[in-house]
Amino acid sequence: MTKSSSSRALERYVPILGWGRSYDREMATNDLVAAVIVTIMLIPQSLAYALLAGLPPEVGLYASILPLVAYAIFGTSRALAVGPVAVVSLMTASAVGELAAQGTPEYLGAAIVLAFMSGLMLVAMGLFRLGFLANLLSHPVISGFITASGLLIASSQLKHILGVPASGHTLYEIGGALVAHLGDINWITFAIGASATAFLFWVRKDLKRRLLALGLKPFVADILTKAGPVAAVAATTLLAAAFDLGERGVRVVGDIPSGLPVPQFPSFQSDLWLQLLGPALLISVIGFVESVSVAQTLAAKKRQRIEPDQELIGLGASNIASAVSGGYPVTGGFARSVVNFDAGAATPAAGAFTAIGIAVATLFLTPLLTHLPQATLAAAIIVAVLSLVDLGAIKRTFAYSKSDFLAMAATILVTLFFGVEQGVVTGVALSIALHLYRSSRPHTAIVGVVPGTEHFRNIDRHAVVTGSRVLSLRVDESLFFANSRYLEDRIYGLVSDRPEIEHVVLMCPAVNSIDASALESLEEINHRLSDSGVSFHLSEVKGPVMDRLKRTDFLSHLTGQVFLSQYDALCTLDPQTAHISESRTPKKAAQSDIWTGPEI
């Protein structure tokens, strides 16, 4: 028993002990195929992102070896591929750039410390179970962010397809740069990029069906379909090498420095740590949010589940691993995770295999990729990310809820035109703001008794009996700071419109909590009604809420009583109406000789 529970706890924090046990040959095959494809894709990406971060190219490769092994051990997503990503690379450049000049050992040292601090923060957040923060990312915000990022990444790859030097971080910048360089298109590059894109779209849409029609077994058809990008890479590399296209203006990957990273400790200068505290926190949060939304989307596609708290530990371990092996901050990458998922990665072992692949490639295979055209990689990325653009979700959300649609549309537009961080932050802030705005008007209903029963229902929807001396108001939500003033206004309004009211009964069957602000409002309502000669009562207060009210002096100041049921309240405060309601049977209730609500 003890052993089983302790081994279960260990499995919780080291997920590889769980899935590792049932790891089989089929999974290994799937993982290996995915790893090969991701490795091929990750080498030039790592180089590109390291340059974006202002770091030597080999730092990008180092950040793609040990971090992947660490994630394979501690992560919970079966498809997430960690490593250097665009947003975090940019954030690294901006944070480190303020402390040291590019190319200096101080610059590299600061980037390493940034990864180490970010790793420690993520692990701490995971151990303190702050993963619930991911719940703040509503589905429309995640979905909008993924769609917008897909569009943004795809459009950012167009320059590689066209062979122009346009760059930018928003749709506006990218579009402007592309238009400005329309005259500079390299037509050989364009021919390669466009053919590769068309080929990969065809592979994704049509190839499997045709292979099955030819009589191939589904598994073989699947492997061949997934090998599409590999085929494109091989074919275009050979083409480029044969005709020396690098010399004709086609941008190729070129010479990659080789050699494995040497384990080392980051610097522990307290000044540096203090200066990087803010940026490290920002990188941790944005990296986690980006990574967890990718992981959740991919997990949902296969009805799998990720554990946000453990994801924090997995990403934290990856960043610590990156720092001690001379890398820089990493997180779950968007495009490569999609490629990994798409290529059939079955477990996090795909990441470990990718790490081996990168290590081997760094040592031996990089010369073979010298002639690989960047346009081919761009085509693979475009085809992969466009599958995540879900315009149907936008339409469905619009039909279901205008406020969810608003959050989604804002996320998409801000992500496209201002940047990914701004997009996520806007989406989260807007979802919370819209939720609070909706919560600021709690649902309330004036209720009356259903004749012949002890049930109370909304007078606007049911045929019920009410007396004029007692106002019974049911509140259908917990009371807290954002909605308590609305309740005050509602009660004052009702009482001032009906001078005959002597008692107000607040019926609380759905009130699960009353915070300090709402308690203040109830005290205020009690005082004000007392000034107008009206008694204030409560009914059907839940046990835990009542226990808490007993800890205050509210009940001793209350001008009225607390009734166990609304029917008790009616019998005590207005026995005549209670008597009338008893003499009617429910069948007679809808007849016109008793008071009925306006909508019946």
Next chain:
Amino acid sequence: MTKSSSSRALERYVPILGWGRSYDREMATNDLVAAVIVTIMLIPQSLAYALLAGLPPEVGLYASILPLVAYAIFGTSRALAVGPVAVVSLMTASAVGELAAQGTPEYLGAAIVLAFMSGLMLVAMGLFRLGFLANLLSHPVISGFITASGLLIASSQLKHILGVPASGHTLYEIGGALVAHLGDINWITFAIGASATAFLFWVRKDLKRRLLALGLKPFVADILTKAGPVAAVAATTLLAAAFDLGERGVRVVGDIPSGLPVPQFPSFQSDLWLQLLGPALLISVIGFVESVSVAQTLAAKKRQRIEPDQELIGLGASNIASAVSGGYPVTGGFARSVVNFDAGAATPAAGAFTAIGIAVATLFLTPLLTHLPQATLAAAIIVAVLSLVDLGAIKRTFAYSKSDFLAMAATILVTLFFGVEQGVVTGVALSIALHLYRSSRPHTAIVGVVPGTEHFRNIDRHAVVTGSRVLSLRVDESLFFANSRYLEDRIYGLVSDRPEIEHVVLMCPAVNSIDASALESLEEINHRLSDSGVSFHLSEVKGPVMDRLKRTDFLSHLTGQVFLSQYDALCTLDPQTAHISESRTPKKAAQSDIWTGPEI
């Protein structure tokens, strides 16, 4: 009818038309007394805050004339005194300081534009009814902010009492500066300041009781008590003049430049407006939050009500008035509003009288105040603001709710040690975060039927009948992005623990809305349960929620049914248990031969 409704609308936007009609002599007397005291207090304060903002001293006086008249016409608080305040003065200095050098016409011009833009923004927020934003300030946050600000302002005045040049914006800075200057205490200043403080405390605590005991009428006793600060000012000014204490190191108000402001238009340079957009928005929001929390606290003390939307218009009008009369951004001031309230201000007319007082003083009376020791003013401020420090509220909040206490404590500590803006922002953010954290675990209960009835109750709290094949789970809150994943986990957990379950019925009597994220979760629950051979049903879904679900394809995919009542669900899915429950009377329910919940 038309006339009355249009005049009511006019009254809404121009509150003076409402209270002005019933304005009488007693109110006027109260307002005049308050205005005299506030005028005396406001003159040196205006000069001091203008210097803090880097502006010529007369700009502070200009900002204390027309803005007060504008607020008297458009404002709703009966005690709020607008004018230059410390926080906004600091923010003005930092915003304008980046655009021009102190002492230049450009610097003054930018401050004027800042007031104008801030005024326009506030009026726009008021017209679009964004005043509900004030609801986000929970009571513990307001209360904590007021307490902390009171302590901060009081401690900032200690330097005037001690006659040392210590300054700072947080308790830490102020304390450090005071300790550093302990050797420089001017003992004459200290004697004046300490005596004035002791005198004013005695006036507040004891004088009225003694005057009444001497046989004076309550009204006269009241007036005399309120004149305490005036007496202190007169006595110490005479003393300082007689002994020429200004020459002995006692800081006095000194020579004040005289002359009234000339109406003018602010600059309309688009560059300047663009650069000041951000600072103007920040000043508007912080100014409104500061002002509205002071106004709400004071209104609550007299059971009055302020209208946040109209307050936005009132403060906006004040800032526009300030700009066109050569002033700078203003808002409701904390200390002077307390003095105004304390001195008995009955209506916003007190502000208009103060404006006249400042104008007259600017023209004629300033020479008389040349010898007024600053220590006396500091004593009046200290005695006024310390009355707002409500340590009892901290204790009550701690006893009632630990999470409200956390928000309050954070607000107090951050305000004291990091600054007022940071304090409010931290408090609001923390209240929202804690609310969302609490909301992330919706209250749910497994329910069974109360024997002999059609009622369902929590099995943990009541003696009820349940069958093993049907799991009935009642969810007691609306479902939205922050709590929907918790519901998923709860259902999966219950179903995986009880393999005999064939049906899950989600009972939704308290669910007022289901957002797009929660809909996604319900779809997910339906799919997952279906995979485990369990049907998923809903019961007691409210009309508006059902209407919205019908707009989606959720109901067509639902493996189970939607029942009108939970009892219908039981009769259909588990007729045997329904039959057992019918044969029991409620009185027998507590007996041991039927299944009862663990807590009974």
